[in-house]
Amino acid sequence: MIRLEKRPQPSKAWTVATPILAVILTMIFGGIMFGLIGTSPVEAIRTIFWDPLFHPQFSGFSRPQLLVKAGPLILIAIGLSIGFRAGIWNIGAEGQYIMGAICGAGAGLALYPMESALILPLMVVAGALGGWAWAMIPALLKVKFGTNEILVSLMLVYVAENILASVSSGLLRNPEGMGFPGSRNLSQWSSSQNLELIPNTGMHLGVLAAFIAVILAYVLLTRHIQGYNIRLTGEAPRAAKFSGVSPARTVLFCLGLAGVLAGMAGLFEVTGPAGQISIDFGSGYGFTAIIVAFLGRLHPVGILLAGLLMALTYIGGELAQLMLGVPGASIQLFQGMLLFFLLGVDVLTNYRVRFGAAEVA
């Protein structure tokens, strides 16, 4: 007879070990999946996890991509994790990411073709505000009416996608684009471009912002009263209320912060790697960031590592598509499996597994 016994405190060792265990399990079952669709499991796993970094021919191109992909994932996941810690489930980061990009790009394009060093900072602020405003909708509705933030933030993703489709063929369309949908290329306009800070590393401003966010989130959660209040709200809502933490302010803070970071991630993406506002700008970073946040145990340093790992599966997935003809969707499934295994083995962190019959007290 196997029983689970609740630990008085979550196990420190398992907190670190479970993500690693989940990755190993995903590799095993992912390998089986690749075997089933007719690809050599060992080769597929090697192509996804090893070749992007060490392949003599491809790694020169794919290594910088690691930071390019990890940047937005980490930035968004940091914002989400703070809300998740307080039990506030913002799952509409994709919408906030899109709206940040639209607002930031719009603010910049309004000034085109002016040249000024102030334009990019202005766009960053506009992007952050765009994401913030979009996140404030579920936040205010939750505070004012008690509306479920999960459903509202998610519905707003679909609304944002429609707005994206509308502006890329209307308001923000490139007037010199010969009628094709899509905005001017922001990465080619010297005032708005978000270039690599160090050549051939993939390190652009957005990645820098992600690293700063990791440090600030760490300080917030471990050294600041607001971070303590957030953790208290998540772990003991009633205790938080009695000690004078306002639930409404926590909701506004957490959703607002997530919106700001997601909006900034969108802006850095549209001025750098993506280059323009177009219909297919939304790339699912906002959803993958949810996996990143959990894989990183909602801890800033963990999220940093998880973001890099998830970026690796993206790049490795593209490489596997190219070299082995693996369908792109299998990578999505692979990432979903990773989250599933993580949630499953997480039981070891909070519970002790006991074998044998229950003792009589």
Added chain:
Amino acid sequence: MDLSAINPVLLVASIMISATPILLAAIGEMVVEKSGVLNLGVEGMMITGAVIGFIVAINTGAPLLGFATAAIAGAVLSLAFGVLTQIFLSNQVATGLGLTLVGLGLSSLLGKPYEGQKTVTLPKLDIPILSDLPVVGRMLFSHDIMVYLSLGIVVAVWAFLKHTRAGLILRAVGESHESAHALGYKVIRVRMLAIMFGGACAGLGGAYLSLVRVPQWTEGMTAGAGWIALAIVVFASWRAGRVLVGAYLFGGITVLQLNLQAAGLTWGVQYLSMSPYLITILVLVFISSNRSRSSHDAPANLGQTFHATR
């Protein structure tokens, strides 16, 4: 714009068609939530049902077999959620989200070779006398069997929850799992069965999308229908009859905006396409603003992990 192009008889008939997938998913999820479990993976189970149903129907030529397999696929996928949340005691919100991501990935992997293909769809039933009635006959009595099955499921769920002992136990488990456990009811087993019922219903709903409503397979074709089903359960304050009203209202909005687009409304097609989502938000606000009522309606143990210590 030419509003006379909209035929009221066809409008009502197409509302019933477009409401059916959401109705099926929502009524299943309502049973799950009544047992105290919040499964946010409806979207993932729906889209898996859609792709499995489509693949089976296209390979066998039997749409009903497609529906049956889709229900099984939805139930199997929900079983993964059940094992994780009920046995491994994982967080229900996170696991539900994971289920959606897995379902989306799995479906686009399986469905890739079938994109753009056509399948046989369900025949419209020809009910003697009723189908021949003027106006009403074409409006209400010339649908395929799944439309009536979905209505039958709603009635069955209502009767089950209200008038059977098993339904009472399921509600007890959702209201207070500790008390139900103390009375000797198998909390985990009841919840597992409810979760699988919800999965099967979501699978059927998804298959209705790919086999009747569209009828084609395209990646990501559910486009948030599963999430709207979740919203409808809240809207319905966990009552079967109101789930029906909610799903049909929502179907009405979807069809109306499509009809307006077809009738040549030129300004902002995108603004019409986003209207169902905006209206869902408005409805949620309206329902939850009446806070004293909605907090009483939700099952008391909704979303809480049960771990028997004794």
